[in-house]
Amino acid sequence: xxxxxxxxxxxxxxxxxxxxxxxxxxxxxxxxxxxxxxxxxxxxxxxxxxxxxxxxxxxxxxxxxxxxxxxxxxxxxxxxxxxxxxxxxxxxxxxxxxxxxxxxxxxxxxxxxxxxxxxxxxxxxxxxxxxxxxxxxxxxxxxxxxxxxxxxxxxxxxxxxxxxxxxxxxxxxxxxxxxxxxxxxxxxxxxxxxxxxxxxxxxxxxxxxxxxxxxxxxxxxxxxxxxxxxxxxxxxxxxxxxxxxxxxxxxxxxxxxxxxxxxxxxxxxxxxxxxxxxxxxxxxxxxxxxxxxxxxxxxxxxxxxxxxxxxxxxxxxxxxxxxxxxxxxxxxxxxxxxxxxx
Amino acid sequence: xxxxxxxxxxxxxxxxxxxxxxxxxxxxxxxxxxxxxxxxxxxxxxxxxxxxxxxxxxxxxxxxxxxxxxxxxxxxxxxxxxxxxxxxxxxxxxxxxxxxxxxxxxxxxxxxxxxxxxxxxxxxxxxxxxxxxxxxxxxxxxxxxxxxxxxxxxxxxxxxxxxxxxxxxxxxxxxxxxxxxxxxxxxxxxxxxxxxxxxxxxxxxxxxxxxxxxxxxxxxxxxxxxxxxxxxxxxxxxxxxxxxxxxxxxxxxxxxxxxxxxxxxxxxxxxxxxxxxxxxxxxxxxxxxxxxxxxxxxxxxxxxxxxxxxxxxxxxxxxxxxxxxxxxxxxxxxxxxxxxxx
DNA sequence: CCAGTCTTTGCTCACGTGAGCAAGAGGATT
DNA sequence: AATCCTCTTGCTCACGTGAGCAAAGACTGG
Numbered sequence: 001x002x003x004x005x006x007x008x009x010x011x012x013x014x015x016x017x018x019x020x021x022x023x024x025x026x027x028x029x030x031x032x033x034x035x036x037x038x039x040x041x042x043x044x045x046x047x048x049x050x051x052x053x054x055x056x057x058x059x060x061x062x063x064x065x066x067x068x069x070x071x072x073x074x075x076x077x078x079x080x081x082x083x084x085x086x087x088x089x090x091x092x093x094x095x096x097x098x099x100x101x102x103x104x105x106x107x108x109x110x111x112x113x114x115x116x117x118x119x120x121x122x123x124x125x126x127x128x129x130x131x132x133x134x135x136x137x138x139x140x141x142x143x144x145x146x147x148x149x150x151x152x153x154x155x156x157x158x159x160x161x162x163x164x165x166x167x168x169x170x171x172x173x174x175x176x177x178x179x180x181x182x183x184x185x186x187x188x189x190x191x192x193x194x195x196x197x198x199x200x201x202x203x204x205x206x207x208x209x210x211x212x213x214x215x216x217x218x219x220x221x222x223x224x225x226x227x228x229x230x231x232x233x234x235x236x237x238x239x240x241x242x243x244x245x246x247x248x249x250x251x252x253x254x255x256x257x258x259x260x261x262x263x264x265x266x267x268x269x270x271x272x273x274x275x276x277x278x279x280x281x282x283x284x285x286x287x288x289x290x291x292x293x294x295x296x297x298x299x300x301x302x303x304x305x306x307x308x309x310x311x312x313x314x315x316x317x318x319x320x321x322x323x324x325x326x327x328x329x330x331x332x333x334x335x336x337x338x339x340x341x342x
Numbered sequence: 343x344x345x346x347x348x349x350x351x352x353x354x355x356x357x358x359x360x361x362x363x364x365x366x367x368x369x370x371x372x373x374x375x376x377x378x379x380x381x382x383x384x385x386x387x388x389x390x391x392x393x394x395x396x397x398x399x400x401x402x403x404x405x406x407x408x409x410x411x412x413x414x415x416x417x418x419x420x421x422x423x424x425x426x427x428x429x430x431x432x433x434x435x436x437x438x439x440x441x442x443x444x445x446x447x448x449x450x451x452x453x454x455x456x457x458x459x460x461x462x463x464x465x466x467x468x469x470x471x472x473x474x475x476x477x478x479x480x481x482x483x484x485x486x487x488x489x490x491x492x493x494x495x496x497x498x499x500x501x502x503x504x505x506x507x508x509x510x511x512x513x514x515x516x517x518x519x520x521x522x523x524x525x526x527x528x529x530x531x532x533x534x535x536x537x538x539x540x541x542x543x544x545x546x547x548x549x550x551x552x553x554x555x556x557x558x559x560x561x562x563x564x565x566x567x568x569x570x571x572x573x574x575x576x577x578x579x580x581x582x583x584x585x586x587x588x589x590x591x592x593x594x595x596x597x598x599x600x601x602x603x604x605x606x607x608x609x610x611x612x613x614x615x616x617x618x619x620x621x622x623x624x625x626x627x628x629x630x631x632x633x634x635x636x637x638x639x640x641x642x643x644x645x646x647x648x649x650x651x652x653x654x655x656x657x658x659x660x661x662x663x664x665x666x667x668x669x670x671x672x673x674x675x676x677x678x679x680x681x682x683x684x
Numbered sequence: 685c686c687a688g689t690c691t692t693t694g695c696t697c698a699c700g701t702g703a704g705c706a707a708g709a710g711g712a713t714t
Numbered sequence: 715a716a717t718c719c720t721c722t723t724g725c726t727c728a729c730g731t732g733a734g735c736a737a738a739g740a741c742t743g744g
Contacts, residue, residue: 017700018700026724029723029724029725030724032702040722041722042722045723061469063409063469063699064701066702067700067702067728067729067731069703082430085430088429096453105448106447106448107433108441109434109437109441122441125401126446234636235638270639270641271640274641296577298615298617299641358730371695372694374730375693382692409701409731410731411699411731
């Protein structure tokens, strides 16, 4: 590339395969092959090309590669729940694993339920190979819209089970998990549980509440009290727990709060300890789900359930690379983490 | 597009502008113009095109658009510090604002210092228009590498001041902020401060420690004690504070811990209260920086300093859209948030 | 009704790569 | 040395759009 053409030589970015080919004394296609792992190229050519590329500062243009090959190696990650610290853990794990396997991630903030459609449209314009939902506000309607448009190959629901047969769900086995949790609660002698549930969605569902209720009914013949929180937000959870418990006589209080996840549990603990002035776990015990980093803090010492995120992420990569279209759903077994809160 | 061509008609995604043009009775270029906001097109054509596009499920292919126009409307967001909850807040704000303005975000996890180069290379292959660093491990060497390669137009350091003249830094005015904080500390009568600092980088610097030290020297003629933590991680901070303070007699303890950010402050509070069994703020007060959501929790009630993230994000968009190349650095004024911890 | 002006439209060319094919190079076998 | 096979290389064509130009159309004022 001549420097006479000042405008075009502004970035090293528009060094193209042709320039490298000229410098290395091979054809353009040999240059491109040098950067593709599946291509057949002689060791000598590879070395020449790489040396020239290094010298000129060439890197292949993935936009063009994607356009020509119809594979973008790009996935959209849709999130709507930035109040939940577990999302940070999930993002760290997914970005790490996906990048290692050559996938890039388009981060999309699904502002609210009505925005999900726009978010999907947005992602589809980049021709992502797959959409991964780690949000919560995706109900049937949104999923159907997404699947109907079909502008991406795969719709993956991560860390949440989906009833929709056209989605791929990679999640922890809620039934197994909550049974283990309920067994623990039972064995420790708690008898007046209250279940703190998050927002209820339809297609992308957590089976935690149902499983717990069923367990309790089966073992004790009665229904545990259930309280719903409209978002996985500790502050919101704190407000609702306060409202539910503050006026009650001690005997009418639950002896344990089983929470659908850590975000809710942490909000609950804050309220129980600092506003109701009760002890944890002596007056009210609390359990969570996810094992976020803060759960280990001395403030919470939360008994919770850890999802095998790394394993789930590895499987996600498999799913992305797979050409299968059916039976890709998978459930994983996590681990009960016992601390002081219950 | 004929359905006889089963392979190609698999997605609605490869409905192309040609198909829409045929359906709408206009040329392909008119179709594309209909989707470009700066293009000149008659109301009648626009309507026809949009109707046909809707019917066929057409959305423009941004890969091709980017290839042809040399503008990707894509920025890479490089993060290496997922332990700090403030990152979640920043991501929420940035994704929200950037998407509204038509920018998509490539999320890149910069695993460690040595990986930053790979991360930048990765981003450059997508021909991003700008790289935004909200990580911390970017030292001179990495910045120089990035700038030398010059595969993107702008290198933006967000929420951190940079000494490097080739980067654009959008940050809170640390000097102003810490002076205000120090004034508050002073006014409340604290006289034995300890400064808890994060990792020391060179180019992308926080001026917090220096400013505080200078203030103290100026007002009291002595140097405050400084303790360094190699990452903004509450758990790490807790360990180091424990190590520093556990063996000291009460009189040798600081009366306030001024922390470089909330992540460190929260770790410190956990240790002071639960392991050293001291009261906050009576025995040791604590201040933070950032005002993460957890800072308002009853566990922390952290006195801290809030960065005007929304304003900073809006300015970031301006910078992205600007064709200026110089003097784009900008400092913002935040707000001291007084709570119970100091 | 016509010249002048502004708006809209269609076209050529370019962006940088991959798929798939055919030709070439190189080595082993007969 | 001729034949066959395999590995490597170069080529044609295609991916779906934008920039910029020229032609066509619409509008204005005299």
